Amino acid sequence: MKNPRSIVRVTSIIAGVFAAFVAIIIPLGHFAVSYQFLLGSLDAQADLSSRTISRIVSDNPGMWKFEQVRLAELLELRPLQNIPEQRRIIDLSGNVIAESVDRLLPPIASMSHDIYDAGQMVGRVEICRSLYPILSQTVILAMVSMALGVVVFITVRTVPLRAVRNAYSSMQESEARYRSLYESMNEGVALHRIEPGNAAFTVIDMNAAAELILGVKRDHAIGSDGAAIFGEKINAHLPDIIAAAGRSETFSFEYQLESITRVLNISIFFPGRDSFATLIEDVTDKKKSEEQIRRLAYYDVLTGLPNRQLLQDRLDQALARSARENGKLALMFIDLDRFKFINDTMGHAYGDLLLVQVSLRLRDCIRSTDTIARLGGDEFVILLSYMGEELNAAHVAQHILEQAAMPYDLGTRVVTTTASIGITIFPDDGLNGQTLLSSADMAMYAAKERGRNMYNFFSPEMNRKAHERMALETNLMMALERNEFYLEYQPIINVKTGMVVAVEALVRWDHPELGRTMPGAFIPVAEESGLIVALGDWVLRTACGRIKAWTEAGIRPVRISVNVSGIQFRQTNFVEQVAKVLAETGVNPNLVELELTETSLMENADSTVKSLFSLKELDVGIALDDFGTGYSSLAYLKNFPIDRVKIDRSFIKDVCETPDDRAIVEAIIALARSLNLFIIAEGVETSEQLAFLQARDCDEIQGFYFFRPMPEEKLLELLTSK
CATH class of the missing domain: 3.30.450.20 (PAS domain)
Structure with missing residues (x-):
């Protein structure tokens, strides 16, 4: 039998082994398992992020490095928002493109995965997480295990069987702690x-x-x-x-x-x-977040239709396919007629409802292989793939026109509108998407000019006219700065006295290349481009300044009439601008008359009435120009504070030969008399026309029979002659 010292030594060795096992293996095991799980989680997340970002890189090769905001948002999309992480996107040069940085305590574990573009590595995604929580748990376990080891050592030395039981119990407790950590993982x-x-x-x-x-x-x-x-x-x-x-x-x-x-x-x-x-x-x-981001990037929010970016992608693919197969495709540019008027008068909510219903009807007009996209506002584009003949595109366009013209039920309101469609054909009208879209846009405007509610195929002549129009618009902008505009004046005669009682100010353009240019050549372009507001202000200011100068020079005062564009009249500050011109020029407001067409007055008639009464408070005269050529509501007309009605020259031209024109002119004169309005007939060119109007008590006459538009010098000679 061994001596007690030997037994104590052997027992101590056995106790030490058990104590070491308890104190070391348990925390190390916990650390190893937790560390492996951590690395696995980081690796999986890095792999998922790299594949997601690789798809973005493939969609935007060469430009992906500049989408830091979007990349940073993707880095923020992680399943464990409550665990601090460092996420970085690094290119091949080691530059950090985007990062999502949380504060991490060392030591740090990291994993990365490469980002690929078409099979070529262009960078990597790196995800880091602190090992501090695992180490903390391990240290706590180590302290507990060391204390437990001491107990095991003491117990084994004194009571070996009790030490075994205690060790087994400790292992169970350790497993319970491990299970607790295992169960608490997110x-x-x-x-x-x-x-x-x-x-x-x-x-x-x-x-x-x-x-x-x-x-x-x-x-x-x-x-x-x-x-x-x-x-x-x-x-x-x-x-x-x-x-x-x-x-x-x-x-x-x-x-x-x-x-x-x-x-x-x-x-x-x-x-x-x-x-x-x-x-x-x-x-x-x-x-779901990725899908939402994709839809926001490629689809219109209001209608759910593809947007311009997705249309361009599909158009490029269709063009490449058609080029390979020697096929044709058609591109339609669709714009709703009068949408701005509907949107402004009824409100944007109704405008949005109308756009949604239009998009649904357009979807029903095309095949599943075709694409319809909304570019913005009331502009839609349809891509017709695998089109055999141009006649097929015409059939589709006609069907769209018929569907678009049907009434739209917007809940509490029912509205009608029409569409204008421009059509281009590949490869006849262009070989790339930008050219085809531009050509379709020009063809659409040609359809509007022809009267709207129709389709029009692109022709090279449209391209030439478009370039001429762009050049004209550019020259118009410079013409105001270069003072190339000037006024001519056409006298207005009192029928009974034969005296000049008023003049109409008519704008002319001294074009540096074309010379004297008449309004019909540039006014439509000025209205479409919005330059008419600045040009109209110049005409009004110049006319008021000249009539002021004439009266100060002792010239017999006459009324000066200035044409006002509907676009200019609908400006919210138009009345204020007129008041400003009157004040700055010092002209007598009673000598100033504004001519507005009945069509411009009838757009948003309620607002028109307010503006007209505000103008009358300035003491300026108001004339209704081109009366009878537009659409009028007598209920509104009688409430308009109008001073004069101008009978359009189209009725005067054949008033002596055509019974219909004669009846219309007589009706206009009778209506004006009943409303106590003065009557001006424009376009009088013959003595017969003059005699007819004199017999019907027309107040004033304007036309070539008396005077053509003349420069200021000749007008002053006329006004000062006896």
Whole structure:
């Protein structure tokens, strides 16, 4: 029998071994398992982010580095928002393109995955997470284990059997702590065993997060076939899992659950040759966010139609296909007629409802292989692929016109509108998308000029006219700065006295190349471009300044009439601008008369009445120009504070030969008399016309029979002559 000292020594060695096992193996085991799970999680997230960003790089090659905001938003999309992470996107030069930085305590673990563009690496995604929480837990476990080791050492030295029991109990407690950590993980974790023959796998265990993600109870899952939990399709990945296990590699893939609508990112780890662990992340919300971002990038929010960017992509593909197959395609540019008027008078809410209904009708007019896109406002584009003949495009356009012209029920209102369509054909009208879109736009404007509610095919003549119009618009802008405009004046005669009682100010353009240019050549362009506002202000200011100068020079005062464009009249500050001109020029307002067409007055008639009464408060006269050529509502007309009505020259021209024109002129004179308005007839060119108007008591006459428009010098000679 060994002496007590030997027994104490042997017992101490055994106790030391047990104590060391308890004090070292438990914290090290916890650290190893936690560290592996951490690396697996980082690797899986880095892999998912790299694949997502690679798709963005492929969509925007060469430009992806400049989309820092978008890339940073993608980095913020992570499943574990409550765990600090550093996420960075780094290019091949080591430059940080985008990052999402949380403060991390050292030491730090990181994983990265490469970003590819068409199979070529262009950068990498790096994700870092602090090891401090794991180390803290390990230190705590180590302290507990060391204390436990001391107890084990003392107990084993004194009572070996009690030491064994205490060690077993400590191991159970340690396993409980490990289980607590295992269960508290945010990622789903499941353990599996590969069955003999490698044909299936069985679930051994799973934590609470896996239960929540998979929608299955642990008791039901343990011992079940993996396919019963994940779905039969999971077995398709089993060969890859087993192959990766043989190489001790991590294997990750996205998986759609069959039982519930969830998208999972599954990472595989290999604790043993015949078993593996899965780290399960629910990426459903991330997928929805990615889809929402994609829709915002490629689809119109209001109508759900493809936007300009997606249209351009599909157009490029269709052009490439048509070029390979020597085929044709058609591009239609569609613009709603009078949409701005509807939108302004009824409100943007009704305008949006109208656009949605129009988009639905347009969808029904095309095939599933065609594309309809909304460029913005009331502009739509339709791409007709695999078109055989131009006649087919015409049939589609006619069908669209018929559908667009039908009434629209907007709930509390019913409105009607029409469409103007421009059509271009590839390859006849252009070989690239930009040229075809531009040509279709020109053809659409040609359709509007022809009267709207029609379609028009592009022709080279349109391109020439478009360039001429652009040049004219540019010259118009410079003409105001260079003072190339000037006024001529056409006298207006009092029928009874034969005296000049007024003049109409008519703008002319001394074009540096074309010379004296009449208004019909440039006024329409000025109105379309918006330059008419500045030009109209110049005409009014100049006319007021001249009449002021004439009266100060002792010239017999006459009324001066100035034409006002409907666009100029609808400016919110028009009345204020007239008041400003009157004040700055010092002209007598009673000598100033503004001529407005009935069409411009009838647009938003309620607002027109307010503006007209505000003008009358300034003591200026108001004349209704081109009366009878537009559309008038007598209910409004009688409420307009108008001084004079001008009978349009189109009625005067054949008044002596055509009974219809004679009846119209007599009706206009009778109507004006009943409303106590003065009457001016314009376009009088013959003595017969003059006699007819004199017999009907017309007040004033204007036309070539008396005087053509003349420069200021000749007008002053006329006014001062006896």
